[in-house]
Amino acid sequence: MMLRFFLIVLLSLPAQAETVTATRTIRAHAIIADTDVALSTMAVPNGYQRLVDVVGQEARVVLYPGRPILVDDIGPPALVTRNQIVQVHFRGNGLEIVTEGRALERGAIGDLLRIMNLSSRATLFGQVQDDGTILVRQ
Structure with missing residues:
Protein backbone atom coordinates (compact mmCIF):
# COMPACT_ATOMS: atom_id res chain seq x y z
CA MET A 1 0.00 0.00 0.00
CA MET A 2 2.83 2.36 0.89
CA LEU A 3 4.57 1.57 -2.41
CA ARG A 4 1.47 2.56 -4.39
CA PHE A 5 1.23 5.85 -2.54
CA PHE A 6 4.91 6.56 -3.23
CA LEU A 7 4.50 5.81 -6.95
CA ILE A 8 1.40 8.01 -7.22
CA VAL A 9 3.25 10.91 -5.58
CA LEU A 10 6.26 10.48 -7.89
CA LEU A 11 4.13 10.35 -11.02
CA SER A 12 2.12 13.42 -10.04
CA LEU A 13 5.21 15.63 -9.64
CA PRO A 14 5.93 17.85 -12.66
CA ALA A 15 9.00 16.92 -14.68
CA GLN A 16 11.86 19.39 -14.42
CA ALA A 17 12.82 20.78 -17.81
CA GLU A 18 16.36 21.93 -18.41
CA THR A 19 17.29 24.97 -20.45
CA VAL A 20 20.67 25.99 -21.84
CA THR A 21 22.02 29.17 -20.23
CA ALA A 22 25.19 31.18 -20.74
CA THR A 23 27.93 30.83 -18.11
CA ARG A 24 29.64 34.10 -19.07
CA THR A 25 28.90 37.16 -21.18
CA ILE A 26 29.08 36.19 -24.85
CA ARG A 27 29.37 39.05 -27.33
CA ALA A 28 27.37 39.18 -30.54
CA HIS A 29 29.06 37.41 -33.51
CA ALA A 30 31.12 35.20 -31.15
CA ILE A 31 31.18 31.42 -31.68
CA ILE A 32 29.78 29.58 -28.64
CA ALA A 33 32.13 27.02 -27.05
CA ASP A 34 31.15 24.17 -24.73
CA THR A 35 32.62 26.07 -21.73
CA ASP A 36 30.34 29.07 -22.46
CA VAL A 37 27.06 27.24 -21.73
CA ALA A 38 25.50 25.01 -19.08
CA LEU A 39 22.15 23.38 -18.34
CA SER A 40 19.87 25.09 -15.83
CA THR A 41 16.65 23.78 -14.28
CA MET A 42 14.13 26.26 -15.63
CA ALA A 43 11.40 25.86 -18.18
CA VAL A 44 11.56 28.35 -21.07
CA PRO A 45 9.26 27.81 -24.09
CA ASN A 46 11.67 29.16 -26.75
CA GLY A 47 14.86 27.92 -25.08
CA TYR A 48 17.23 25.14 -26.05
CA GLN A 49 17.19 21.93 -24.00
CA ARG A 50 20.42 20.36 -25.35
CA LEU A 51 23.97 21.73 -25.26
CA VAL A 52 24.73 20.08 -28.61
CA ASP A 53 22.24 22.38 -30.34
CA VAL A 54 24.03 25.51 -29.08
CA VAL A 55 27.77 24.71 -29.18
CA GLY A 56 29.38 25.88 -32.44
CA GLN A 57 26.63 28.38 -33.23
CA GLU A 58 27.16 32.14 -33.47
CA ALA A 59 25.57 34.57 -31.03
CA ARG A 60 23.35 37.09 -32.83
CA VAL A 61 22.90 39.22 -29.71
CA VAL A 62 24.84 39.64 -26.45
CA LEU A 63 24.16 36.65 -24.18
CA TYR A 64 24.35 37.31 -20.43
CA PRO A 65 25.33 34.76 -17.73
CA GLY A 66 22.47 32.87 -16.13
CA ARG A 67 19.94 33.88 -18.78
CA PRO A 68 18.43 31.26 -21.08
CA ILE A 69 19.55 31.11 -24.71
CA LEU A 70 16.51 31.49 -26.95
CA VAL A 71 16.02 30.21 -30.49
CA ASP A 72 16.37 33.67 -32.08
CA ASP A 73 19.51 34.53 -30.06
CA ILE A 74 21.86 32.26 -32.02
CA GLY A 75 22.35 30.96 -35.56
CA PRO A 76 24.88 29.35 -37.86
CA PRO A 77 28.25 31.11 -38.12
CA ALA A 78 28.49 33.80 -40.80
CA LEU A 79 30.58 32.93 -43.87
CA VAL A 80 30.31 36.37 -45.43
CA THR A 81 30.94 39.64 -43.63
CA ARG A 82 29.81 43.12 -44.58
CA ASN A 83 32.00 44.80 -47.25
CA GLN A 84 33.74 41.52 -48.08
Missing part, protein backbone atom coordinates in the same frame (compact mmCIF):
# COMPACT_ATOMS: atom_id res chain seq x y z
CA ILE A 85 34.58 40.94 -51.75
CA VAL A 86 32.78 37.76 -52.82
CA GLN A 87 32.48 35.70 -55.96
CA VAL A 88 29.01 36.09 -57.49
CA HIS A 89 27.44 33.46 -59.74
CA PHE A 90 24.52 34.51 -61.96
CA ARG A 91 22.46 31.59 -63.26
CA GLY A 92 19.45 31.72 -65.55
CA ASN A 93 18.21 30.26 -68.82
CA GLY A 94 21.21 27.96 -69.23
CA LEU A 95 23.69 30.83 -68.81
CA GLU A 96 26.19 31.27 -65.98
CA ILE A 97 28.21 34.44 -65.36
CA VAL A 98 30.86 34.67 -62.64
CA THR A 99 32.00 38.07 -61.36
CA GLU A 100 33.01 39.81 -58.15
CA GLY A 101 30.74 41.70 -55.82
CA ARG A 102 30.76 43.43 -52.45
CA ALA A 103 28.58 42.01 -49.69
CA LEU A 104 26.40 44.71 -48.18
CA GLU A 105 25.37 42.49 -45.23
CA ARG A 106 26.62 39.63 -43.03
CA GLY A 107 25.30 36.16 -43.72
CA ALA A 108 25.51 32.44 -43.06
CA ILE A 109 24.82 29.51 -45.39
CA GLY A 110 21.40 29.91 -47.00
CA ASP A 111 20.89 33.57 -46.04
CA LEU A 112 19.64 35.99 -48.68
CA LEU A 113 22.02 38.97 -48.88
CA ARG A 114 22.20 42.26 -50.70
CA ILE A 115 25.34 42.50 -52.81
CA MET A 116 26.72 45.10 -55.17
CA ASN A 117 28.11 44.04 -58.54
CA LEU A 118 31.52 45.76 -58.73
CA SER A 119 31.48 46.21 -62.48
CA SER A 120 27.95 47.59 -62.92
CA ARG A 121 27.35 48.98 -59.38
CA ALA A 122 23.92 47.31 -59.42
CA THR A 123 22.49 46.06 -56.12
CA LEU A 124 21.35 42.43 -56.26
CA PHE A 125 20.06 39.77 -53.90
CA GLY A 126 21.79 36.42 -53.67
CA GLN A 127 21.95 33.34 -51.49
CA VAL A 128 25.11 32.40 -49.58
CA GLN A 129 26.45 28.99 -50.64
CA ASP A 130 28.45 26.61 -48.45
CA ASP A 131 31.75 27.65 -50.09
CA GLY A 132 31.13 31.38 -49.40
CA THR A 133 30.07 32.31 -52.92
CA ILE A 134 26.81 34.12 -53.67
CA LEU A 135 24.27 32.60 -56.06
CA VAL A 136 21.93 34.97 -57.93
CA ARG A 137 19.06 33.40 -59.87
CA GLN A 138 16.51 34.91 -62.20
